[in-house]
Amino acid sequence: MEAIFQIIVSGLTLGAMYALGSVGLALTYGTMRMFNMAHGVFMAIGAYGAFFAADVLGLPILLALLGGIVLGGVVGALLHLLVVRFMLDTKDFEINILVATAGVGILLQDLLLKLFGAYPFRQPVQIEGTVELGGVVIPVQSLAILFVGFTLISAIAWGLTRTSFGLSIRATAMNRDAARLMGVNATATYLQVLIIAGMLAGAAGVMISSISTLSPDMGTNPAIRAFVICVVAGLGSVGGAGITALALGLIEAAVQYYIGARFGLPLMLALVVIVLVRRPAGLFGREEVVRS
Amino acid sequence: MADLLSVRNLCSGYGHIPVLHDVSFSLPREGVSAIIGPNGHGKTTLLRTLSGLNRSWSGQIEFDGAPIPQSVEARARAGLVHVPQGDQLFMDMTVMENLAMGAYARPKGYDLQTGFAEVFDLFPRLAERRQQRVSSLSGGERRMVGIGRGMMAGGKLLMIDEPSLGLAPIVIEQVYDALRKLASTGAAILVVEENPSRIETVAERFFLMDGGKFEWTGDTEALRNSSDIVATYLGG
Numbered sequence: 001m002e003a004i005f006q007i008i009v010s011g012l013t014l015g016a017m018y019a020l021g022s023v024g025l026a027l028t029y030g031t032m033r034m035f036n037m038a039h040g041v042f043m044a045i046g047a048y049g050a051f052f053a054a055d056v057l058g059l060p061i062l063l064a065l066l067g068g069i070v071l072g073g074v075v076g077a078l079l080h081l082l083v084v085r086f087m088l089d090t091k092d093f094e095i096n097i098l099v100a101t102a103g104v105g106i107l108l109q110d111l112l113l114k115l116f117g118a119y120p121f122r123q124p125v126q127i128e129g130t131v132e133l134g135g136v137v138i139p140v141q142s143l144a145i146l147f148v149g150f151t152l153i154s155a156i157a158w159g160l161t162r163t164s165f166g167l168s169i170r171a172t173a174m175n176r177d178a179a180r181l182m183g184v185n186a187t188a189t190y191l192q193v194l195i196i197a198g199m200l201a202g203a204a205g206v207m208i209s210s211i212s213t214l215s216p217d218m219g220t221n222p223a224i225r226a227f228v229i230c231v232v233a234g235l236g237s238v239g240g241a242g243i244t245a246l247a248l249g250l251i252e253a254a255v256q257y258y259i260g261a262r263f264g265l266p267l268m269l270a271l272v273v274i275v276l277v278r279r280p281a282g283l284f285g286r287e288e289v290v291r292s
Numbered sequence: 293m294a295d296l297l298s299v300r301n302l303c304s305g306y307g308h309i310p311v312l313h314d315v316s317f318s319l320p321r322e323g324v325s326a327i328i329g330p331n332g333h334g335k336t337t338l339l340r341t342l343s344g345l346n347r348s349w350s351g352q353i354e355f356d357g358a359p360i361p362q363s364v365e366a367r368a369r370a371g372l373v374h375v376p377q378g379d380q381l382f383m384d385m386t387v388m389e390n391l392a393m394g395a396y397a398r399p400k401g402y403d404l405q406t407g408f409a410e411v412f413d414l415f416p417r418l419a420e421r422r423q424q425r426v427s428s429l430s431g432g433e434r435r436m437v438g439i440g441r442g443m444m445a446g447g448k449l450l451m452i453d454e455p456s457l458g459l460a461p462i463v464i465e466q467v468y469d470a471l472r473k474l475a476s477t478g479a480a481i482l483v484v485e486e487n488p489s490r491i492e493t494v495a496e497r498f499f500l501m502d503g504g505k506f507e508w509t510g511d512t513e514a515l516r517n518s519s520d521i522v523a524t525y526l527g528g
Contacts, residue, residue, distance in 0.1 A: 164396065171382050171393050177345055178380040182445070183368040183397030 005136050007253045013142040015249025016149025020204035022226035022233075022241045023153060024197030030236030031173040031193045032088070034097045038079065038105035039201055040223025041112075044216055046072040046202025047123060047209035048112055054124040061125045065148070065206055068125070072202020076194040079104060084190065112216040126210035145207045152203055153242055156196065160238065169193060173236070225268075232272050234285020244283060294357050296321045296449055296480055297342075297372075302351035304341040311337045313504045314351070319449065319497075324471075324481045326495035328488045330526060334504040335484045336377050339451050343367055343374035356448055369397045371448035377457065377484075379438035383427040387418055390426055390437050394444030404444075411440035414470050432463035439470065450474075451482045456490055468494060488515065488522055500525060 025039050036042075050068030053059045059067065083104060087096055127140045160166035171179040172189045180186050201219075208222055229248060233240035251271065252264040259267070275283060295318040305311040311334045319325055327335050340346040342353065344364035353360040361367055368374075382390050388408070395407050412419035415436040421429060426437055435455060442450050455471060456464040472494050475481060485491045488498065498515050500508040502525050510518065 164392070167385075167389060167393060168396060170385065171396075174382040174384055175380055177364075178376065178382065179393070180364040181343060181345070181368055181374050181376065181380070182393050182441075183365050185363075185365045 002135050003257065005134055007257050008250065009133075009136065009138055009142060010256075011250035011253030012246065013145050013249070014252055015246035016146050016153075017204060017207050017222070018225055018229055018245035018249050019153050019242045020149050020200050020207060021222050022229040022245050023156060023238055024200035024204075025223075025226045026230045026233065026236060026238045026241035027156075027169075027193055028197045029230065030238055031169060032084075032190050033094050033236075034084065035094070035101070035227075036079075036194075036197065037098055037102035038108060039101075039197070039226060040219030040221075041105045041108045042072050042075055042198050042201035043205030043208060043219035043222055044112055044214075045075050045108065046205035047214055047218060048116060048205075049202065050125040050206045051121055051123055051209070051214055055121075061127075064125045065203075068206040069199045069202045072205070073195045073199040075108070076196075076198020076201075077191060079198070080191045080194040084194065085187065088187070088190070109216050116214075116216070118215060120213035120215050123206065123209040123214055125206055139211075141210055145210070148203060148207060152200060156200070157239070157242070165192075225265075228269065228272055232275050232282055234282025237282065237284040240282070240284025295319060295354075296356060297482075298352075298354040299342070300352045300354075302338075302341060302353065303349040304337060304346050305349065306337075306346070310349070311504050312341065315505055316351075317499060317506060317509070319480065319482060321448075322478050322480055323497065324475045324483060324495040325497040325499065326488070326491040327482065327484045327499045327501055328486065328491065328522075328526070329501035329507075331486055333502050335486075335501050336453055337504075338501070339374060339376075339453050339482075339484060342451065343372060343376075345374075345376075365397075368445065368447075371445075373442045373445045373447035373450045375438050375442040375450065375452040375455075377453040379434050381426045381434055381437055381441070384425060386425055387422045387429070387437055390441050391418075391444050394441035395446070397445060407444045407446070411443055414443070414473055415440055432459050432466065435459060435463075435467055436470070439467070439474075443474070449480045449482060451484075453484045454486065455483060456485065456487070464490065486526075488526065492516075 021043065025036060028034050028036050046068040049071035050064045053067035054061055054064035083100055084097065087093060087100060090096055127144050129140045130137050131140055160170060168179065168184045169189055171182065172184055172186050176186050204222065205219060209218060229244050230241055233244040248268055252268055255267050256264045298318040300316050302315040303310060303312055315338060327338065329335055337346060341348050344367045355370060355372055361370055382393060391408060391411055392404055395402060395404055417433060418436055418440060421433060426434055439452060439455065455467050459467065468490060475494055483491055483495060492512060492515060496512055498510055499506045508521050
């Protein structure tokens with residue numbers, strides 16, 4: 001019983017982090033067919049931003065967390081203004097942007113390395129200590145991750161489904177020309193989407209670094225997971241990405257507990273292969289039906 | 293009062309292939325006008341160029357007394373509403389959400405319920421389907437959502453591309469009944485339709501497009517008296 005509880009708590013914690021990491025990626029792809037290869041570096045930038053705010057500037061951790069999130073959003077905005085904007089209507093945008101963002105990612109990662117070095121700093125933006133819940137000892141930071149993850153994801157879900165701003169994002173994702181005919185400025189929508197994705201990635205980075213350490217390439221593994229989650233969910237399915245992230249977090253926690261920590265990722269990837277063999281469009285994706 | 297829409301020597305096309313050749317015409321602030329003519333001669337291209345989806349190569353467009361803005365979204369905000377061919381709905385949204393998107397460019401305090409009421413009054417079927425995703429609707433119902441979405445914008449000119457395309461005759465009747473009701477409110481409407489017999493009782497002004505230019509223009513009476521011209525271009 002305690003084992004199950006332990007698995008659920010650490011699974012949900014993992015899942016909340018994965019969801020933070022993958023929902024922004026899914027939103028970007030779903031809205032503008034853009035796979036952001038720099039997404040992992042966005043996470044690292046958010047983590048270093050929070051670290052800098054707390055350690056160097058001495059801000060309280062809540063403000064530092066906010067700083068990391070905002071910095072992620074700023075980098076997202078810059079990516080749009082300096083790169084994406086000029087490529088939007090080019091032929092083969094999907095491939096071009098993949099290569100371009102991969103380049104941006106390398107640049108930004110090296111910039112982090114130059115600024116902070118490779119020393120594995122400890123993330124100061126975290127809450128020390130443990131609590132005992134139902135006979136299980138849980139780090140307070142796990143609860144903080146759960147709280148931050150669910151708050152941000154619920155806010156995004158609410159915004160996308162209940163506001164006119166969210167409606168315009170979904171409309172642009174479904175049919176860009178039609179959305180423009182309704183008066184939606186698609187370019188501005190893309191900017192907003194990249195800001196949101198950057199903020200989510202920044203938050204994910206702070207959370208991930210709080211249970212490991214900081215390093216310029218800390219986003220690589222989480223980004224691979226985020227890509228995998230998006231593919232399993234069905235490319236561009238935002239809600240699907242959130243649900244898949246939670247499910248994979250729980251499965252990984254169970255595998256780590258019963259089989260061993262190092263089998264977590266391999267078994268997750270095996271599961272992914274099985275899912276994709278059975279459902280090539282992903283769990284929540286739809287086969288594209290071409291109508292003549 | 294000045295014309296609502298005034299087009300001078302408009303040229304446009306796709307890639308390097310010209311489609312529209314020096315199209316000039318103007319529309320008053322009220323009433324239904326129709327662009328008729330055979331398929332593949334530029335009717336849809338004209339609407340797309342007016343709404344900005346296609347770039348205009350040369351020529352002037354004046355809308356509501358001023359040169360028309362550049363971007364698609366700015367034109368929509370100026371009150372030029374385009375109900376495109378094939379509906380182009382937001383397929384994963386409900387009927388209500390699609391209609392709400394139609395009113396996106398309206399000023400903040402606009403009460404969506406007023407617009408919903410007007411659309412549901414014209415298309416009672418949509419009221420029953422309001423919570424359904426449009427991907428689950430029939431072709432005729434989708435067309436109604438498309439026109440309803442255009443109505444929600446409350447624009448100055450409603451351009452509807454082939455409202456009868458791909459529909460069964462009985463459904464076409466329903467759609468045209470709705471257009472007739474809409475026309476009776478005095479709204480300015482521009483309809484593209486291949487077949488003049490369907491539109492002839494609704495519209496009061498006709499433009500016959502062939503080879504990317506208007507070959508003939510006239511009112512309902514002139515159209516009836518010119519059956520030979522129409523037959524030349526459209527057969528039958």
